[in-house]
Amino acid sequence: MTNTPLTDLGWSDTFASHVTSEINETVQPGRLSDVHRDRVLAKTAEGDASLTLPAGMTTGDLAVGDWVLADLATGQVKTLVPRRNVVRRKAAGNDMRAQLIAANVDTLMIVTSCNADFNPARLERYLALAASSDALPLVVLTKADLADDAASYRREVERLSPLATALTIDARDMSELATLAPWLRPGDTAALVGSSGVGKSTILNGLTGATALTQGIREDDAKGRHTTTSRSLRQTTCGGWLIDTPGMRSLPLDNSADGIAQVFADFDGLTDQCKFSDCQHLTEPGCAIQAAVAAGDLDEKRFHRWQKLQREDQYNSETIAEARARHKNFGKRVKSAMKEKRDKP
Structure with a gap:
């Protein structure tokens, strides 16, 4: 592909607003079409380009669809343009x-x-x-x-x-x-x-x-x-x-609380009606979610899927520090329980 307008590639004012005077005759926007282990392929207004990455950037930092600024003369990526999503x-x-x-x-x-x-x-x-x-x-x-x-x-x-x-x-x-x-x-x-x-x-x-x-x-x-x-x-x-994209055998969610809330908007709309603000929707009295399930207004299987996704997303969205703290606390509980069993006559 040659001489393709950037707008046809998906370039917009949103991306342009992040770009300063770096663009010149050799430094041009390019959209990543393929990400390999040691290089990337990009589509530019001048045609397809094979690019290497600068020090400090790895292909794991990039995704197909990303926009970069690249020096076409040297064949190297200069910087990643902030993503829209x-x-x-x-x-x-x-x-x-x-x-x-x-x-x-x-x-x-x-x-x-x-x-x-x-x-x-x-x-x-x-x-x-x-x-x-x-x-x-x-x-x-x-x-x-x-x-x-x-x-x-x-x-x-x-x-x-x-x-x-x-x-x-x-x-x-x-x-x-x-x-x-x-x-x-x-x-x-x-x-x-x-x-x-x-x-x-x-x-x-x-x-x-x-x-x-x-x-x-x-x-x-x-x-x-x-x-x-x-x-x-x-x-x-x-x-x-x-x-x-390749077929996905699993899809663990990451920082998707807002997305889960939007998909299950009918559940989230009821949570404000629960008697307790910290209701876990299990056995608490005055739970609006459990009442709706019991009345047949909410599907019970879908309710369990909603809870599973929330638990999984919370677990997967932990920071490394939070995960280490949780594992440390779990280890302390195990040691305490084992000590208690050993100390029993």
Whole structure:
């Protein structure tokens, strides 16, 4: 791609306001399309560029979709332009860091399928992720042609949250893929997220003409298989941009309290009616949440999912100091309990 206007790449006054007189004939804005271990690829007004990073910056600090200022003459990134938003999750395992998924995203396209992959609890996580990232959530339900009642899946998604908008498509049908065009206008950016095999690569291929490898549908679970192993930014035939991501086996939330509150707005609206301001919504008298569940006004399974997400987000959002303090206190309790048992006659 050559001589592409920055606005078509997603550049806006918001980003320009953070940039001073550094821009000149050689130092130009570039948008990251690929992040590798030791270098990044960027799209600039002059074309594609392969860039190295300055001392003190690692590829772990960057996400596909980021804007940087780069010296095109030397092929080096100079600085990261402040993000408009970023999609992140907690890294796997005991790592306290957040893993960056994509940056400067307008729409989070949450892809699932009208079969056994459909999972309300996982969709609520993605909806909370979108809300906490300040990205518009769009649930794309694929394999609609294989479902007896695809519309029932769409209705179930829309019952999960007032934020949820859902579309059912056959990702192999170009006329149905065209229904995604309003979210992919020139300058717009959407990120495809979801489990492996739900059709993300098929959507990418259809909307961009890319050649991401996809394999056939397995008869036992109706899941396609693909080989997407990294994130990339690609232009669509609609003019907008798609960030493809590998399938996620898990989605631990990180600093997503606001997003959870938005997805479960019906629950949060009742918490002010509880008798006690510190109500945990378990067995406390005068709990408005428990009363609504008992009356059938709130779904009990969804209530338990709400509590689980809140506990998990609080745990994952701990600072390193808070985690160490908690582990230290836990160790003290264990030692105290063991001493008590040893001292008993």
